[in-house]
Amino acid sequence: MKNRQRSQHSNREEAPAPDGLVEGLIVDSSRGQYRVETPQGSFLCTIRGRLRKELEYPESAGARRSVRKVKVREKDPVAIGDRVALLPTGGGAGVIERVLARAGGAFTRRDPDAGGGSLTSVVGLDQLVMVFAAREPTPHLRLLDRFLVVAESQDLAAVICVNKADLGVPTWLRERLAVYRQIGYSVILASAEQGAGLDELLARLVGRVSAFVGPSGVGKSSLLNALQPELGQRVSAVSGLTHKGRHTTTGARLFPLEGGGYVADTAGIRALAVSSQGIRLDQCFPELRPYLGTCRLSDCTHVHEPGCAVLAAVEARTLDAERYDSYCRLLTGEAAMLDWDQIE
Ligand code: GDP
Ligand code: ZN
Secondary structure (H helix, E strand, O other): OHHHHHHHHOHHHOOOOOOOOEEEEEEEEEOOEEEEEEOOEEEEEEEOHHHHHHHHOHHHHOOHHHHHHHHHHOOOOOOOOEEEEEEEEEOOEEEEEEEEEEOOOOEOEEOHHHOOOOEOOOEOOOEEEEEEEOOOOOOOHHHHHHHHHHHHHOOOEEEEEEEOHHHOOOHHHHHHHHHHHHHOOEEEEOOOOOOOOHHHHHHHHOOOEEEEEOOOOOOHHHHHHHHOOOHHHHHHHHHHHHHOOOOOOOOOOEEEOOOOOEEEOOHHHHOEOOOOOOOOHHHHOHHHHHHOOOOOOOOOOOOOOOOOHHHHHHHOOOOOHHHHHHHHHHHHOOOOOOOHHHOO
């Protein structure tokens, strides 16, 4: 995954194409105009009409599989996070001629204006950075588990960042974090205030498109500001705007990081809807994967079935009981996949 992200997002080393086209990444969009960051600077672009038609009506080519894409692109034929080739037309303007690639981890959002059924623009996220505070507020690890499921289900990398480490990391939390590390997640202890962990965090952000998520008050803005002056203000200003009902269907904005890479505003992912339909929840818990397919029943849900390998591992304490509990709650619908009210 790393290599793919590098090649898509660190566009600095790429040479200009022989046909005069410049490659770049769409970082913002509004009313049919797209801001594209390229190695040659930023361009404000429209889309070539022919390309717009192609993207909006790909089913005319007879490809049955693209029906889903049609839905996604109904309103916006290209989306933030797409890599495109554009023709500069002078004065910082350009025309998008081709879509080269969609950024990894693209996910669909429910369109709030369309009764929840249809899919709208896509944010090219690679990574979710889940921020919690060591204290104040007390971390809510069930919420973390839900975020992790979202990340897994969308094939996004996940980073767990525990901020306010300067306040002291309680022993119970250290023990829980060890479980997440054991599963394979990156856990970064940080302090926006004192600078701890910031280098490690930055190293994880370079060359990727990340969104910072987590409850309010944990220090998301402070961390971003500590990484790059005013980045936190810029990201939260956009998020706040959208929050107040002026919901844009143009997708999230991406803010460039000085070291390469982007941070997406959280407004764009607030509307993220992940239904449990179509995803195998057990696949979204990486520590369960080695057991999958080894239960007696092929359609085992790992809750009560006889001969369940997962249950046996929980009983033997090979699998963490708390994480397993999160799995059960999500499976039975006791816990909503994501409760955005708890996030902001
Ligand atoms: P956000 O809502 O997640 O964006 O959180 P903010 O960045 O607004 O921070 C919330 C509060 O936590 C503010 O009062 C910050 O000063 C404080 N804060 C942020 N980072 C740290 C930290 O590393 N250590 C301590 N002690 N306080 C912090
Ligand atoms: Zn099972």
